[in-house]
Amino acid sequence: MAEPALEAQALRKDFGSKTAVRDLTLSVPRGEVFGFLGPNGAGKTTSIKMLLGLVHPTSGGGKLLGEAIGRTRARARVGYLPEHFAFHEWLQGRELLRFHGRLLGLGGSSLEAGIEGLLRRVKLLEAGDQCLREYSKGMKQRIGLAQALLGEPDLVFLDEPTSGLDPLGRLLVRDVIRDLKARGTTVFLNSHLLSEVEVTCDRVAFVKSGRVVREMTLGAAERDLEVELRLDRVSPAVLEALARFGRDVREEDGRIRLRVDGEERLPEMSRWLAAQGIGLYHLAARRRSLEDVFLEVVG
Amino acid sequence: MRAVLTIAHLTLAEARRRRILAAALLLGGAFVLLFGVGFHFIARDIRTHGSPAQQRFMMSFVVMAALYASNFLIVMTSVLVTVDTLAGEIGSGVIETLCTKPVPRWAVALGKWLGCWTILALYATLLCGGVLLVARLVGGYTPPNAALGLPLLLLEGTVLLTLALLGGTRLSTLANGVTVFGLYGLAFVGGWMEQIGTLASNTTARYIGIGASLLVPSESLWQLASHHMQPPIVRDMGIGPFSPVSVPSPAMVGWAVGYVLVTLAVALRLFRTRDL
Numbered sequence: 001m002a003e004p005a006l007e008a009q010a011l012r013k014d015f016g017s018k019t020a021v022r023d024l025t026l027s028v029p030r031g032e033v034f035g036f037l038g039p040n041g042a043g044k045t046t047s048i049k050m051l052l053g054l055v056h057p058t059s060g061g062g063k064l065l066g067e068a069i070g071r072t073r074a075r076a077r078v079g080y081l082p083e084h085f086a087f088h089e090w091l092q093g094r095e096l097l098r099f100h101g102r103l104l105g106l107g108g109s110s111l112e113a114g115i116e117g118l119l120r121r122v123k124l125l126e127a128g129d130q131c132l133r134e135y136s137k138g139m140k141q142r143i144g145l146a147q148a149l150l151g152e153p154d155l156v157f158l159d160e161p162t163s164g165l166d167p168l169g170r171l172l173v174r175d176v177i178r179d180l181k182a183r184g185t186t187v188f189l190n191s192h193l194l195s196e197v198e199v200t201c202d203r204v205a206f207v208k209s210g211r212v213v214r215e216m217t218l219g220a221a222e223r224d225l226e227v228e229l230r231l232d233r234v235s236p237a238v239l240e241a242l243a244r245f246g247r248d249v250r251e252e253d254g255r256i257r258l259r260v261d262g263e264e265r266l267p268e269m270s271r272w273l274a275a276q277g278i279g280l281y282h283l284a285a286r287r288r289s290l291e292d293v294f295l296e297v298v299g
Numbered sequence: 300m301r302a303v304l305t306i307a308h309l310t311l312a313e314a315r316r317r318r319i320l321a322a323a324l325l326l327g328g329a330f331v332l333l334f335g336v337g338f339h340f341i342a343r344d345i346r347t348h349g350s351p352a353q354q355r356f357m358m359s360f361v362v363m364a365a366l367y368a369s370n371f372l373i374v375m376t377s378v379l380v381t382v383d384t385l386a387g388e389i390g391s392g393v394i395e396t397l398c399t400k401p402v403p404r405w406a407v408a409l410g411k412w413l414g415c416w417t418i419l420a421l422y423a424t425l426l427c428g429g430v431l432l433v434a435r436l437v438g439g440y441t442p443p444n445a446a447l448g449l450p451l452l453l454l455e456g457t458v459l460l461t462l463a464l465l466g467g468t469r470l471s472t473l474a475n476g477v478t479v480f481g482l483y484g485l486a487f488v489g490g491w492m493e494q495i496g497t498l499a500s501n502t503t504a505r506y507i508g509i510g511a512s513l514l515v516p517s518e519s520l521w522q523l524a525s526h527h528m529q530p531p532i533v534r535d536m537g538i539g540p541f542s543p544v545s546v547p548s549p550a551m552v553g554w555a556v557g558y559v560l561v562t563l564a565v566a567l568r569l570f571r572t573r574d575l
Contacts, residue, residue: 049395049574049575052399053398053399054395054398054399054574054575055574055575056572056574072401072402072403073401075399075400075401076401078399080395080396080399082392082395082396084392085392085396086391086392086393086395087393087396088309088313088393090313090316090317091316099305099309100396100400102301102305103302103305103306103397103400103401103402104400104401105301105401144396147396
């Protein structure tokens with residue numbers, strides 16, 4: 001089995017008496033688009049910085065593409081877009097990419113061709129010779145994204161990549177992530193825009209108080225359904241009996257709500273109700289949104 | 300090494316693009332020009348008065364005054380060019396994308412040191428070289444041991460530049476500037492205490508001064524340079540404000556070189572071990 005793109009084992013970071021990351025244990029397989037979610041102050045950015053060697057862990061360890069974190073070689077095939085991308089504003093867009101490309105050990109015509117391709121990809125081809133201080137917020141974010149993609153990395157960290165972007169910019173980021181996935185690049189995505197995460201990520205981890213509290217695959221099969229029923233009669237015995245099909249059975253506003261772990265539960269439930277002689281007037285099921293799960297896990 | 304040169308190149312490009320280099324070179328040129336015009340008229344007067352020895356003393360005095368001003372400007376520039384190079388980029392977050400590239404952190408810091416040092420060397424060469432050239436062309440005077448004195452002035456700037464890089468690994472830009480100028484002030488006062496202590500035969504004051512020079516060997520390098528760049532008769536008689544009574548030991552040069560190397564090594568280590 002191929003080595004994971006990213007591994008973290010019991011990573012911890014204390015800043016004085018404050019613990020920013022308590023116990024980060026994660027494994028992200030190669031080629032996966034992985035969402036790293038949590039409320040503000042949960043330790044997401046510190047976690048990313050530890051993985052990238054910017055922050056030294058108090059304890060624990062990890063690997064990026066098979067190399068121990070903190071080592072220079074671990075970053076050889078890694079791209080990074082920080083949450084607040086800052087750069088030398090006196091540079092032009094093309095110059096910024098050329099400079100970062102050289103730090104990656106790139107050069108010559110292949111670097112120039114790569115820069116042109118990336119500028120085109122982030123729709124900044126026309127603005128390539130413009131000074132970065134003249135860029136709008138969205139343009140700065142897009143040039144930062146291009147910087148993270150230099151040299152076709154195998155693993156890309158995107159910390160709030162849609163920050164400051166308009167809907168078209170967000171769409172562009174989504175397309176870029178899809179392209180990366182198609183190319184087999186692993187993406188580690190930290191975003192507050194759960195709708196973005198929902199459509200781009202294969203799997204997510206929820207972080208709370210510096211610890212991963214839940215990991216979840218975003219495939220349809222593994223997500224709960226929220227079911228709503230309207231019956232001709234409701235009694236405590238019926239509610240108790242429905243618990244066999246799911247959990248969190250409750251009566252609200254004359255309707256019964258419960259959560260089931262798969263679609264196959266729905267016909268089972270309706271057959272059982274019919275067998276009991278209970279009239280079923282309404283049955284609706286919707287997949288729980290990532291926001292619902294987020295609120296439940298970290299709320 | 301390639302990464303060091305890339306960062307050094309960026310540091311130079313930044314100085315050029317942000318007009319730091321233009322301001323330094325333009326005003327440095329203006330300084331040399333002003334000195335040249337003033338020296339032209341002063342030299343014309345000097346040539347009509349006194350014996351050749353007196354004329355030589357006067358020429359030396361004026362050139363040393365210009366070199367003293369150059370020395371001060373070199374000190375200021377070495378600190379101002381370097382004070383923000385790490386501290387500013389750490390504060391703004393610019394450093395994050397640099398340090399996540401497959402480049403060791405020491406290479407980033409060393410590249411910045413090299414870039415700043417190149418600016419300092421250009422500036423020092425312009426000022427001191429300009430002063431010497433003007434003195435030669437206008438007054439027909441060249442201070443003795445200029446080939447020894449000028450590298451000492453560059454070494455003095457290098458000491459402060461390296462201290463500013465060291466401070467930048469842990470302090471904010473302003474705190475770094477205040478600290479390095481404060482250290483320069485200690486060395487300056489220490490240097491004068493050493494001179495006055497020697498003149499007044501006060502061993503305690505002299506030793507305090509020497510201690511300050513060991514702590515920051517900038518002023519003692521200037522004194523050593525000024526001692527060597529004056530005519531032997533002037534320096535031996537201790538005439539004028541540029542002739543140190545207590546001449547720093549030549550070992551101070553070795554101390555300063557070692558000081559720069561150790562300070563630079565500590566700076567690279569502190570930068571490597573800090574969180575960004």
